[in-house]
Structures are given as structure tokens and as C-alpha cells.
Amino acid sequence: MLFFKKLRSAISQFIGRDTHKWDELEDILIEADFGAEFASKMINRIKYEKDLLTALTSVLRNILTPLITDISVDTTKKPYILTLIGVNGGGKTTTVAKLAFFLKSSGFSVDIAACDTFRAAATEQLSAFAERLNCNIFKSNSPRDPASVAFEALQSSKSDVLIVDTAGRLQNNVNLMNELAKIYRVMKKIDESAPHLTILVIDATVGQNAVDQVREFTKFGQVSGIIVSKMDGGAKGGTIVRIADEFKLPIFGVGVGESVESFERFSVNKFLKDLME
Ligand SMILES: Nc1nc2c(ncn2[C@@H]2O[C@H](COP(=O)(O)OP(=O)(O)OP(=O)(O)O)[C@@H](O)[C@H]2O)c(=O)[nH]1
Ligand SMILES: [Mg+2]
Known part of the structure; x- marks a missing residue:
């Protein structure tokens, strides 16, 4: 950096x-x-x-x-449900694939729910990942209420983990935030404790706006922690420290590239290394 x-x-x-x-x-x-x-x-x-x-x-x-926190799957909850949220283009869908790869490599079976139902391309993007990763995917072939996809996925998934992708939403768009709340309500009908982790994906390269995103999404009340995407993309770093200092949210990992393998634990040493060189 x-x-x-x-x-x-x-x-x-x-x-x-x-x-x-x-x-x-x-x-x-x-x-x-x-x-x-x-x-x-x-x-x-x-x-x-x-x-x-x-x-x-x-x-x-x-x-x-x-x-710095590892994602620890509670196998007494089957499926253990991870929901990824965040603004448009932040890296949610890619992070779903990265987490699926990471958790599969750790020995868990993983299903995916494509709850970004607005764009056909979104489901296609996730289907391609699911195929490569050999994961079950729950999706809808026509634009539909994302909550109904979530409901079906929860009802049918037999895997250890279910990762739920959601549509990108601006943190200040009330309708879209209500839609997210609906997805949560519907999940809770099946499992009161669902989703077990809500991960806010933050793009490391966006600067100050990332702080506003965290502020608004945490008002939604469900954020368990963050994953910082695009750490390979010329991020200046200050934003991450600010977010950490202000919100004290667990950091579940970082994205360091576009491939499914490029998810890793946040290394404080690596982050600070350049400073000490
Ligand atoms: N270099 C780099 N690119 C990334 C990383 N994560 C995601 N991307 C790229 O960022 C772009 C957006 O990623 P998506 O995963 O589609 O983002 P999204 O949040 O699902 O976007 P929407 O569904 O449109 O809201 C894609 O081109 C990804 O390949 C990362 O860690 N590093
Ligand atoms: Mg997406």
C-alpha cells in the first residue's frame, strides 16, 4: 500500500x-x-x-x-446460514463464491441461494460459480421476490452451510432495505435464529463512502461483521482502520483478487508491514 x-x-x-x-x-x-x-x-x-x-x-x-475473526460454522445449525449484503458492485457475488470455495476446502458442504433476483445476469454469474465449485444452487429463472428464493433454499438445503447472495442496494434506499428485512423475516419463519451471520461486503477502494455504508447498514441492525473486498486494488487502507475504530465490527477476511481462491484472513502484520519496512 x-x-x-x-x-x-x-x-x-x-x-x-x-x-x-x-x-x-x-x-x-x-x-x-x-x-x-x-x-x-x-x-x-x-x-x-x-x-x-x-x-x-x-x-x-x-x-x-x-x-480479526474466523468464520466458524456452527454445525448444530444445519444449514448454517451466511447472508452477504452491501452496495452495488462491492464484491458480494464474488465473495459468495470465495466463501463457498473456502468453506468447502475446510470440509463443509455448501449450498448457495441466488437472492439477487432482479438481474438475470446476477443469477447466471452465481450459477457459473456454483457449477465450478460443485455446489447446489437455489435460484429462480424469472424475476421474483428474493424472499421466496430464500424461503425455498432454507426449506430444501441439506448442507452444512447455505450462503445467500443478495442484490446490491444503496444504503439509503428505503425500499431495498425493506426488501432485505423481508428476506430476513421469511428466513426466520423457518429458523428463528437465521441468518446466523450477516456479512457486509465493503470495497476497500471506495474511501470515505465505505464508512457511510457501514453506518447505514448497521442501522439495519443485523451486521455480524465485514469482509473487505478488493484489497489488491490500490486501497489506501485508512478506511479500514477507521471502520474498525468506529464500529468495532469483526473482520471475517479480505478479498485479494477476482478468483474463488482469493479470500484470506486479514493479516494485520501484512497490512502494517509496508510501514515498518
Ligand atoms: N481485484 C478484485 N476484484 C474483485 C474482488 N472482489 C470482487 N471483484 C470484482 O468486482 C466486480 C464486482 O463484483 P461482484 O461480486 O459482482 O459485486 P456485487 O457486489 O455482487 O455486485 P452487484 O451484484 O452488482 O451489486 C467484479 O468484476 C469482480 O470480479 C477482489 O477482491 N479483488
Ligand atoms: Mg452480485
Whole structure:
């Protein structure tokens, strides 16, 4: 991540520590998507430390580390239901496939429910993944109420895990958020505890808007944690730390490419490595 190099060079020039330089550092943090408020909070936290770079790294590490969480499938709940939500194009469908691959590789049987019923292309995209991964897919061949696909999938799935894809929705679109609530109500008719995990997929490259997305989706009230997609795509990184600091949501993993294999645990060390190099 490029911003770290910039950050490192800015910090190494910090000899005089005059006010002007603090402003400069604040600007660099803001540019790296940390946001003004968080940048100034961080500077206040490291200001009086002797080794700024170590202090900053340690602040970031302490924010991120407690949130790194593995997806643990509860096999007493069969299927264990994961629902992926998020804005358009964030990486939900690809992440469904990545999780299916990941969980299958861990020995679980996985079914998929295609609850993005608006676009035929969405179901096709997921069907192609399901075929490659050899997973059962529940879908509808005509545009239909996504809640009915969810209902059928829950009724019929015999696998350990059911991963539910949903349509992209802007966090401020009330109708679409109501539709999501309906999918949840319908699932709960079959299993009161469903869905067992609701994962918000956040595109690492969108900057400040990602913070707003998390704020609005958490108002929906069901978010168990996040997966950060497109970490390979030139993300500046600050957004992730901000989201972690503000919402303290578990981070279930990251997407590092378009292939089904490119899901991994969030590595705080890797994230911070460039800073320390
Ligand atoms: N480089 C990279 N591209 C990704 C990653 N995850 C998803 N993409 C790409 O981002 C684009 C959108 O991904 P989708 O999975 O279709 O996103 P979505 O949230 O399902 O989109 P909608 O269904 O339209 O809301 C596709 O071209 C994906 O291949 C990732 O981790 N890295
Ligand atoms: Mg999709």
C-alpha cells in the first residue's frame, strides 16, 4: 500500500516536530482515507511518543487485532446460514463464491441461494460459480421476490452451510432495505435464529463512502461483521482502520483478487508491514 511509504517518509522527517509538520502528517493521513477526525485523534495519541513510527503502528495494530475473526460454522445449525449484503458492485457475488470455495476446502458442504433476483445476469454469474465449485444452487429463472428464493433454499438445503447472495442496494434506499428485512423475516419463519451471520461486503477502494455504508447498514441492525473486498486494488487502507475504530465490527477476511481462491484472513502484520519496512 502506497500510502504507508509516504507516511513513513513523512514521519522520518519529523525532527523539529513543529506545528507545521503535524499539519503535514495530518494531511497525509487524510489523503490515505483516515478522515480528518480520525487523523487528528491519531496524531494526538502519538504526539508525545519518542518513536512515532512504532507508536503509530502500535495504535493501528491495537485497533485492528481484536477484530480479526474466523468464520466458524456452527454445525448444530444445519444449514448454517451466511447472508452477504452491501452496495452495488462491492464484491458480494464474488465473495459468495470465495466463501463457498473456502468453506468447502475446510470440509463443509455448501449450498448457495441466488437472492439477487432482479438481474438475470446476477443469477447466471452465481450459477457459473456454483457449477465450478460443485455446489447446489437455489435460484429462480424469472424475476421474483428474493424472499421466496430464500424461503425455498432454507426449506430444501441439506448442507452444512447455505450462503445467500443478495442484490446490491444503496444504503439509503428505503425500499431495498425493506426488501432485505423481508428476506430476513421469511428466513426466520423457518429458523428463528437465521441468518446466523450477516456479512457486509465493503470495497476497500471506495474511501470515505465505505464508512457511510457501514453506518447505514448497521442501522439495519443485523451486521455480524465485514469482509473487505478488493484489497489488491490500490486501497489506501485508512478506511479500514477507521471502520474498525468506529464500529468495532469483526473482520471475517479480505478479498485479494477476482478468483474463488482469493479470500484470506486479514493479516494485520501484512497490512502494517509496508510501514515498518
Ligand atoms: N481485484 C478484485 N476484484 C474483485 C474482488 N472482489 C470482487 N471483484 C470484482 O468486482 C466486480 C464486482 O463484483 P461482484 O461480486 O459482482 O459485486 P456485487 O457486489 O455482487 O455486485 P452487484 O451484484 O452488482 O451489486 C467484479 O468484476 C469482480 O470480479 C477482489 O477482491 N479483488
Ligand atoms: Mg452480485
